[in-house]
Amino acid sequence: MALTLVYGVESLVSTRDVCELEAAEAKEVMRWAARSLLDSALRENTTQEPPH
Numbered sequence: 001m002a003l004t005l006v007y008g009v010e011s012l013v014s015t016r017d018v019c020e021l022e023a024a025e026a027k028e029v030m031r032w033a034a035r036s037l038l039d040s041a042l043r044e045n046t047t048q049e050p051p052h
Contacts, residue, residue, distance in 0.1 A: 002037050002041075003037055005033075006030050006033035006034050007030065007034060012026055015029055015030065
């Protein structure tokens, strides 16, 4: 669900309008944010104990 915050037209509009980034820069920021969320989720998943 967290990826929806950094994926889609709303995120692109925000990074373009609010952050005043060019399209390529905005897409790179969105990719970075998505990778960061994914990395965090994977790390969190590997540190949890498996269900009994």
